[in-house]
Amino acid sequence: MPDRSWWRNGVIYQVYPRSFADANGDGIGDLDGLRGKLPYLADLGIDAIWISPMYPSPMADFGYDVSDYRGVDPLFGDIERMDAVIADAHALGLKIILDFVPNHSSDEHPWFRESRRSRDSAFRDWYLWRDPAPDGGPPNNWLSNFGGSAWTFDEGTGQYYLHLFLDKQPDLNWRHPALREAMFESMRFWLRRGVDGFRVDVLYHVMKDAEFRDNPLNPAYRDGIDSEANRFLPTHIADLSETMDVVAAMRAVVDEFPDRVLIGELYLPLERIVAYYGDRLQGANLPFNFLLIGAAWDARTIGSLVERYEAALPPGGWPNWVLGNHDKPRIASRVGDAQARVAAMLLLTLRGTPTLYYGDEIGMRDVAIPRAEVRDPFEINEPDKGLGRDPQRTPMRWTPAPGAGFTDGTPWLRLGDDVASRNVETEAADPSSIWSLYRSLLWMRRASRALSIGSVRILGVSDQALAYERVDGDERIVVCLNFTEVPAVLPIDEPAGRAVLSTYGDIRQGPLRPSEGRIYLS
Template sequence: MEKNPDWWRGAVIYQIYPRSFQDSNGDGIGDLPGIAARLDHVARLGADAIWISPFFTSPMKDFGYDVSDYRDVDPMFGTLADFDALVARAHDLGIRVMIDLVLSHSSDRHPWFRESRASRDNPRADWYVWADPRPDGTPPTNWLSIFGGSAWAWDARREQYYLHNFLASQPDLNFHNPEVQAALLEATRFWLERGVDGFRLDTINFYFHDKNLRDNPPLPPEERNDRTAPKVNPYNHQMHLFDKSRPENLEFLRKFRSVLAPYGAAAVGEVGDAERGLQIMAEYTSGGDKVQMCYPFELLQPARVSAEALGRTFAQLAAEAPDAWPCWSLSNHDVVRHVTRWNLGPAAVRGWLVLLLSLRGSVCLYQGEELGLPEADVAFEDLQDPYGIEFWPEFKGRDGCRTPMAWRRDDEQAGFTTAARAWLPVAPAHLPLSVAAQEGEAGSLLEFYRAALAWRRAHPILSQGGMGAPTVSGDTFAFTREGPGGSCLFCIFNLGDDPAPLDSPAGSWRDIAGDLGGVAPGTRTLPGWGFAIWAGA
């Protein structure tokens, strides 16, 4: 593909959860050949790139986010040759390939950890975060795991605790050790040499911990929220000052960017921080020497985002880092699908998509989002996710957004697998929303997504232009997009169910979104979830 170091700027990235996209060998689990066979769908949708969640060798305690070999494909998903074929097919279709790098922690079955835990004086003894207990035998700090309980696990071999911000089987690597950084950067080069165009960096702000092992202070009850962890998780009770988001991370990200540069590759980081997410995104993407993009959790939170809240988000962005580059998303593999999470009707789903495509930044779409798939209701006995099993029933985990992709409506397995049963059950409610059911159907959500992505591509100002300060009035959210030569778009969205007044800006305008349902210049009222996007005439 064409070498363009700025390909990521304004790109639409389609996230693929490999276990659930397409099974090619009848074992009930999606795989790399299955992804390659379905890339025509992504190309027809109009996405610029795919992001593939982890497919590395793994014991699958956290479904690939526990890596035991950074340089190989788990046999469940195929082989390195299958990955190479996938990259070649994607590039033939004009689609760039991003893969998920999980650098903050590995599996406890990784050879590095097996060696590290063997003794206190082996060559990799300091590759993970080890600490002695307090005098009373308790963990060295009060840090908590996102998956519940203490973030420290006792190891009898070393008679020390090791840090795990997630499962106990996911020990944290010690980024204060230069050898660890060098090994991870070499793993990054391995995939760049195989032709990948970029990376999604899992838990990018978890790389470093406080070397002095200071306790986190409590977070006042009135400041707690559930944007990083479920409400029932005590993780929300702390101000996470010392277990993550440490300043040393900036220098590592500069090193990481220098590895990407010769390949024209890009990275988008996941910022998991409920208190300082936008500030961290600003730090990590500003200056042109760290990662190109981060995605914050502002549009992934449980409560539907109001126009007022969206206005506050952009005001904070403008104040803290006007040159930061966000990557916006409404759904992913870790949150309840937004159709269900926000209880959105058809008009609201369409309105949110057009808004997402109109904001300054890049965009991530999650597989099945283009079909309007609701969250699947997975019975407890069918759960796979350890997070949901731990906090059931108040929090049902992430399986409901990870069920198999719906390709066909005339098959109980939705065309995903020839097996009698998929790794997670196919939701019966997804069958009438399948690709086959919506393909070529005027008015279907799939065709709307295709039209909306083509519309964004036809107006480069949406992906490349600047953005004026938004204004909020009741449920309406309005802003301008600004391009070269004084070109300008006026964008206004009604984020409520009831009609809202549309105060037209001065000047002469022409409608550019009428084919998507946008209202024309001169209109005085926006319907519920309506929008207008006008170009200066």
């Protein structure tokens, strides 16, 4: 793969549009708000913006229930505003990646409305319909990821339809050629408008067992603790071999247009993640690697993870790393404020394409949402298990003013009680802030071939600290990270050359301070 591929050299920044910037004062972020913040993102030093769904939707799952794959929900704006975002982003040297949601649509999508009209509908087999079991119940034991059966009975036609998420999100039938082509045309619709690629939602779920066999029991399931969906192993509803054909076909569509990217959402073990690069790398350009999200936060675990991932990559496969997203607790909440700085240095100095989640650059934490204010259907369906995603979806803080510069109205989710200290305006004025660290790292990465495309090698690891090098030609950079809250001896001899950046702001030689990351140019 040539070095000129922007998605190899660049950094992706995820925007959850409801929570990024509200231009019309209704308390919900919109495309005009995002458009106004494009110069901020360009100055921060990112290269591409991944926009979570902004398509027309009843918002049962806040946009992941799509009722039109070729439009924009009025809540966010319209197609002309989306065109303006794309044009302005390109003028600033930024790329635009859209979320594509192929596993399911909204039950209000015209396709599904027609599908449920009659068993004889031409659209019937665009979705997954089955007769009841002999006892009249669901066809099998498949469960929804949001709790309860994955099957809902339709009185009008006397069959059940499948939904691996909400009952308002019926699953599409990717075995049907006409459905496939309609979805591919939806991708082309956006690619023709200048979109630079797609992040594909739950890519590993798109194909289901053709025989609709029961899933086996999960022996590790903990009743009352785990999500009900984990009661069974997803043997027949996830990561089927036929999925690779769909991925290859999506990639072929993307490759009809120059310099585009296909990214797949995959919550899978390492050996299965790398399989999604496909034969001869004709699968996803970047099968999302979420391993840092669930890994134990210590030097030996992270060092081993880097080595195992690099060793598992197919020849020519380009790595990627993610610390968080709209579905998982924020990194600062998981590891604390000091270690969030170490995490930033790790993410932006490893080999591969990093993806940032909006607000991580100011150290945003999860915000506790009182039960009466919960919006996430996951939490509503399975309360008190800590599964809700509202805490990590709260609005971006731009200023310390009321509304945090996000809105002049009432924000759709509460902002939290630390807005005065955690906001862009305040932190941009502080050279010791995590925002200043992120910006320094982003621009250092952009200026350094070793950091953007160079090789990686673990140099040393201890119970406290990890050291690795990035090398391209005669440029060599060494990164040392202390994963503990006490001083740590470097796990290698002090690198030759000079230290150029520390998570503390000021630069010292010798042992690492508590939760310090340090970069050497040697």
